[in-house]
Amino acid sequence: MNNPHPNLWYPYAQMKHLDFVPKAVKTLGSEITLDNSEVLIDGVASWWTACHGYNHPDIINAMSKQLNDMPHIMFGGFTHNPAEQLATNLKTMLPSIYNHYFFVDSGSVAVEVSMKMAIQYWVNKNRPNKRKFLSFKNGYHGDTLGAMSICDPEEGMHTLFKKYVPEQLNIDIPLNDIKKENFKNVIKNNKEDLAAIIIEPLVQCAGGFKFHDDNVLKFISNIAKENNILFIVDEIATGFGRTGTMFAFEKSKIEPDIVCLGKALTGGAISLACTVSTDAIYEAFLTDKDEDALMHGPTYMSNPLACAAANASIELFKTEPRLLQVRNIERALVSGLVDCKDFNSVVDVRVKGALGVIQVKKMNKLNWLRKRFVEEGVWIRPFLNVIYLMPSFTISEKNLNKLIITLIKIIPEWEYECKK
Numbered sequence: 211m212n213n214p215h216p217n218l219w220y221p222y223a224q225m226k227h228l229d230f231v232p233k234a235v236k237t238l239g240s241e242i243t244l245d246n247s248e249v250l251i252d253g254v255a256s257w258w259t260a261c262h263g264y265n266h267p268d269i270i271n272a273m274s275k276q277l278n279d280m281p282h283i284m285f286g287g288f289t290h291n292p293a294e295q296l297a298t299n300l301k302t303m304l305p306s307i308y309n310h311y312f313f314v315d316s317g318s319v320a321v322e323v324s325m326k327m328a329i330q331y332w333v334n335k336n337r338p339n340k341r342k343f344l345s346f347k348n349g350y351h352g353d354t355l356g357a358m359s360i361c362d363p364e365e366g367m368h369t370l371f372k373k374y375v376p377e378q379l380n381i382d383i384p385l386n387d388i389k390k391e392n393f394k395n396v397i398k399n400n401k402e403d404l405a406a407i408i409i410e411p412l413v414q415c416a417g418g419f420k421f422h423d424d425n426v427l428k429f430i431s432n433i434a435k436e437n438n439i440l441f442i443v444d445e446i447a448t449g450f451g452r453t454g455t456m457f458a459f460e461k462s463k464i465e466p467d468i469v470c471l472g473k474a475l476t477g478g479a480i481s482l483a484c485t486v487s488t489d490a491i492y493e494a495f496l497t498d499k500d501e502d503a504l505m506h507g508p509t510y511m512s513n514p515l516a517c518a519a520a521n522a523s524i525e526l527f528k529t530e531p532r533l534l535q536v537r538n539i540e541r542a543l544v545s546g547l548v549d550c551k552d553f554n555s556v557v558d559v560r561v562k563g564a565l566g567v568i569q570v571k572k573m574n575k576l577n578w579l580r581k582r583f584v585e586e587g588v589w590i591r592p593f594l595n596v597i598y599l600m601p602s603f604t605i606s607e608k609n610l611n612k613l614i615i616t617l618i619k620i621i622p623e624w625e626y627e628c629k630k
C-alpha cells in the first residue's frame with residue numbers, strides 16, 4: 211500500500227493498491243505543476259470542467275471580489291446579486307422557454323433535483339403513479355442514490371447498489387429501426403408509470419463516450435412528448451460548448467422539459483450545478499398549497515462565490531471565441547488521432563467537438579498506462595475501455611499536439627507491455 215496520506219480516501223480507488231497519485235501544487239492555463247516541479251499538460255480539464263483553462267484572471271478576479279464581500283449566505287430566505295445575475299445570464303444562453311433556475315452544489319444533486327421535480331410535477335398534476343424513469347444503457351448521471359438508479363445498472367461502479375436503489379427502466383439508445391421499435395413498445399407499455407426519460411444528449415460520457423446523433427435525440431424527445439412523459443437532458447458534461455454547440459441538445463431543435471447543468475458552469479473553478487425548467491414545469495408548482503412547493507434546498511445552494519465564478523465564465527463565452535476554439539480542437543483531433551486506428555488494440559477512434567476518444571479492445575494494465583502518461587509530461591486518464599482527450603478550449607496548438615503525439619507514442623508501448 212502506498213497511500214500518499216494515511217487519512218485520505220481517494221475516489222474510485224482500491225486503497226489497498228493505490229500506488230501512484232501525483233501531487234498537484236499549481237495550475238495555469240492547460241498546465242498542472244507537481245510538487246517535484248514537473249509540469250503536466252492537461253488532457254482532461256479536471257474532469258471536463260476547466261473550459262477556459264485554469265486560473266483565468268477574469269474568474270479569479272470575480273471570485274476574489276466576491277470572497278471579500280460575501281463568500282456565502284444561506285439561500286433559504288435570502289436572495290443575492292450573484293445568483294440573480296446568474297439566472298439572468300443563463301437565460302440569455304438558453305432558448306426562451308427556460309425561465310427557471312435552481313442552483314445546487316454538484317451535478318449529481320442537479321440530477322436528483324430534476325428527478326424530484328419530475329415526480330412532484332406529476333403529483334401536483336394529480337398523477338402520483340407517474341414516478342418511474344427511463345434511462346439508457348451506458349448512461350451515467352452521478353453517484354448519489356437517485357442518480358445511480360438511472361445509470362446503466364450493469365456498469366461496474368453501480369452494480370453493487372442495484373438492490374438499494376429504485377428500480378427503473380434502462381434500455382438501449384434507439385440507434386436503429388429494431389431498437390426504435392423496442393423503444394416505442396417499452397414506452398407504450400409503461401407510459402402510465404413513467405415520470406420522465408433522461409439522457410446525456412449526443413455523448414454518453416462516463417459510460418465510455420458513446421455517441422448518438424441529433425436525429426436520435428429528436429426521435430426520443432418526440433416519443434416522450436407524444437406519450438405525455440417529461441424529457442430531461444443531462445448536459446452536465448456536454449454543456450457549455452464541449453460538443454460544438456453551446457448545449458448539445460440545441461442541434462436537434464428539441465425542447466426538453468428539464469435541463470441539468472454543472473461541471474463547466476463555473477469554468478472549473480468551484481462546484482456549482484443547476485436544474486433548469488420550462489415555464490410549464492414551474493407553473494405546476496404554483497398553487498395555494500404549501501406542500502406543492504419544490505421540496506429541496508441544499509445548505510450551500512446558490513453559493514455566491516460559485517455564482518460569481520459562473521457569471522465570469524459565461525461572460526468569457528461572450529468575449530472570447532470559445533466555439534471557434536472547439537472547432538479548431540475538433541479539426542486537430544480528427545487529423546491527429548486518425549493514425550491510432552492502425553494500432554492492434556484500437557477498435558474505434560471518434561471525435562465530437564473538443565472530445566477525442568480512442569476505444570480499445572480491452573483495458574489491461576491501466577495503472578501502468580496512467581503512470582506512463584505522467585512520465586511523458588501529460589495528464590491523460592484512461593478508464594473502462596477508453597483513452598480520451600477532453601482538454602480546455604484555450605489549450606495552445608503546441609500543447610494539444612504534445613497530447614496527441616504522446617498518445618501515438620505510448621499506445622504501442624502499452625500494447626507491448628500488455629503482451630509481457
Ligand SMILES: Cc1ncc(COP(=O)(O)O)c(C=O)c1O
Pocket residue numbers: 316317318319321350351352353410415416444445446447448472473
Ligand atoms: C452526465 C453527468 N451527469 C452527472 C454527473 C455528476 O456530476 P458530479 O460529479 O458533479 O456530481 C456527471 C459527472 O461526471 C456527468 O458526467
